[in-house]
Amino acid sequence: MARPRTFDRNEALERAVALFQVHGFEHTKVPDIVESLGICRQSLYNEFGDKRGLYLAVLERYGQREIDNKLALLQSPGSPLQNLLTVIRGWAALASQCPADGCLTAAALVEHRDDAGVLAVVEAQVDRLEAGFAQALRAAQAAGELRASVDPQRIARSLTNSCYGLGLLSRLPGSAARIGDSVAAMIAMIDAAAVSGSER
Amino acid sequence: MARPRTFDRNEALERAVALFQVHGFEHTKVPDIVESLGICRQSLYNEFGDKRGLYLAVLERYGQREIDNKLALLQSPGSPLQNLLTVIRGWAALASQCPADGCLTAAALVEHRDDAGVLAVVEAQVDRLEAGFAQALRAAQAAGELRASVDPQRIARSLTNSCYGLGLLSRLPGSAARIGDSVAAMIAMIDAAAVSGSER
DNA sequence: GACTTTCTGGAATGCTTGGTCTATTTAAGG
DNA sequence: CCTTAAATAGACCAAGCATTCCAGAAAGTC
Numbered sequence A, B: 001m002a003r004p005r006t007f008d009r010n011e012a013l014e015r016a017v018a019l020f021q022v023h024g025f026e027h028t029k030v031p032d033i034v035e036s037l038g039i040c041r042q043s044l045y046n047e048f049g050d051k052r053g054l055y056l057a058v059l060e061r062y063g064q065r066e067i068d069n070k071l072a073l074l075q076s077p078g079s080p081l082q083n084l085l086t087v088i089r090g091w092a093a094l095a096s097q098c099p100a101d102g103c104l105t106a107a108a109l110v111e112h113r114d115d116a117g118v119l120a121v122v123e124a125q126v127d128r129l130e131a132g133f134a135q136a137l138r139a140a141q142a143a144g145e146l147r148a149s150v151d152p153q154r155i156a157r158s159l160t161n162s163c164y165g166l167g168l169l170s171r172l173p174g175s176a177a178r179i180g181d182s183v184a185a186m187i188a189m190i191d192a193a194a195v196s197g198s199e200r
Numbered sequence C: 001g002a003c004t005t006t007c008t009g010g011a012a013t014g015c016t017t018g019g020t021c022t023a024t025t026t027a028a029g030g
Numbered sequence D: 001c002c003t004t005a006a007a008t009a010g011a012c013c014a015a016g017c018a019t020t021c022c023a024g025a026a027a028g029t030c
Helices: A007-021 A030-037 A042-049 A049-074 A080-091 A104-111 A116-142 A152-171 A176-193 B011-023 B030-037 B041-048 B052-073 B078-089 B106-111 B116-142 B152-169 B176-193
Strands: none
Touching: A007 A030, A007 A049, A007 A104, A030 A042, A030 A049, A042 A049, A049 A080, A049 A104, A049 A116, A080 A116, A080 A152, A080 A176, A104 A116, A104 A152, A104 B106, A104 B152, A116 A152, A152 A176, A152 B106, A152 B116, A152 B152, A152 B176, A176 B152, A176 B176, B011 B030, B011 B052, B011 B106, B030 B052, B041 B052, B052 B078, B052 B106, B052 B116, B078 B116, B078 B152, B078 B176, B106 B116, B106 B152, B116 B152, B152 B176
8 A cells, every 4th residue: 555665764763873873962963863864854754753762762773783792792692791701801992993983872861861661771771781780790699600609780780880981981082992991900909809709 | 551451350250151151162252252251352362362372261261160179178188088068068059059050071071172282181180089088098098097908099080970960960860869879889989988888 | 329340131133943834746556 | 555643854943042333431551
């Protein structure tokens, strides 16, 4: 009956992610979105409601992509401790592209500080990452890789905090060395809590 | 000769700090500034040039105030290690006012991501805090409180990263527990590097 | 007490922006 | 082949914004 749409929602969202990640919400103008997505203005509004609706979809998608990625690594078979270290080391990649685009989620926390809808999405993402870390840490304890005396949640929260710190400071032009050291310190913290670390 | 100004620059700046900290740059409207500062529009432009000029002055002032405060604590007489722990514990206060206004400097990094002037100010502030931490850590080593084998700069950078992470995540309504745990982990990291911590 | 320089208050301006409206095209169903 | 519902293209609109302009007031100086 009706004319089918010519654009792909997923592809459009991915392009929008890139736009918002680079320029932020306010500095991403609707005409820029229209051009970059190769979509007509009206279709944009039909599909997403308004600019904020698009942004919300973008934020969720970005979070899904990024955090799913980490969680998959954390839950992959093998040593939970090694998986954890692999994920942490992954953040060091920020150093090589510094100044990086930065974490969209972290930016959302600043740009939409009093938009309860956005904050709820952000909080859910933070919670998910934190829970993933905590689960990996508990698994490491169960596997005898991590000392039973350490508190998985406390370390998970600390790691999560550090990760969002990196997603923020990586925006700074001269932060490559900072990132490397921060990641190294995170790894050292985990090592110190590992069984081989101080219970030899 | 001329009519003297009736407003106090310092007081005006302090009020502007509060405004920008709460609402961010874009959402702080010039009429709001005019009203809150109790200053007429033209005087504002005469004094600071434009909105960005005011913001830059505000950012510098905020950074001076906050970081001078930490540095003074870090350099106060007595045990460098205890001073460091005192400063770190200070961040736990964020938990009690969570969601907090958040760190103006951290917000600047997001809101003015491609304003080189703002970024330079931010970087200088990050450097200053990091240097303060590093100096305290070296002093602690010199005092025999901290193991000589740890790298002061690495820990300083990690602490700095965590602190800005806190300044960001404290915006999240449910982050009080997160903040407490992150601070506890920072303290644990320092304790682990202390001489009494593992070289008894 | 007059003069000059700055401050003050508010109106005016011009630009940028997100969002909408209308006419037109497109493709599938009967 | 005609109908129909949706997508497209681009002009259009109205609101919000930072900034400037202008006339009047105030306060030191000579």
